[in-house]
Amino acid sequence: MTDKAEWEGRVGRTWAAEWQRTDRSFAALTERLLGAATGAAIAQALDIGCGAGEVSLALARANPDAQVVGVDVSNELLAAARVRGADLPNIAFELGDAARWTRAGFAPDLLVSRHGVMFFPDPVAAFTHLARLAAAGARLAFTCFRDPTENAWASGLTALLPSGLGAPPPPGEPGPFAFADKARVKRILAEAGWRDAAFEAIDFPYVAGGGDDPVEDALSYFLAIGPAARAAAQMENGERAQFIERVRAFLHDHLEDGRVALQAGAWLFTAHAPDG
């Protein structure tokens, strides 16, 4: 499980230090999300769980007349986002729980999120709040992971763990795979008042390593972020060293054309807020 408290603390700090590599890993997916999010004029846009701001920044640059707000619970991630957005007058990054956050005069006609909506303890309540916050008929577009079995970066690494470590969390528990079940997500959106929910499966290369030594780059990335990092931190030295060797060999098997890329599968969900 990864919950709000972890994002406010340890996990948020790690992601803030690693935003270049997380943006790289999601690059192909980001393009698809932005493709779904743009197309119609935007006056105000909200990036839910904006992290270090990649999606907010892209929206603000592409829509200079729009006001873009990114909301997140991690101070460290927001600090990174603010540095990146310092030259953009139409962007703001605010600390807040997106399940409750409001801002006077702000009723977004676009709500977007790259993997920032799977951590609400009560997703129906959170999406109900977001529907109320949104302008009438506003567009919603977000991505989330499909099942771990369709994400080699997760299932491939957890398969290398010593037995007993890295068991998948119960389905639906807040965390990276909480929205893997598309029928559940459709139910959440419908109960929260969103209409026309639609989804698309997107397969993309999760680029974990590049540069001079792509395997070592990917290894250090996975020892910082994700299921392997969490499990490795709990291991004794000898066990950890053996695990790292197995991960290194696994990553080497996925080295191609100067990069380590692992298969990843996401949903891209779209919906509309009530007409008012």
Ligand SMILES: C[S@@+](CC[C@H](N)C(=O)[O-])C[C@H]1O[C@@H](n2cnc3c(N)ncnc32)[C@H](O)[C@@H]1O
């Ligand atoms: C997987 S990260 C994605 C970050 C960013 N959207 C990106 O693509 O780089 C999930 C983000 O959701 C944020 N988050 C988790 N729970 C939240 C909540 N209740 N309200 C706002 N942000 C939240 C985390 O702090 C984290 O930045």
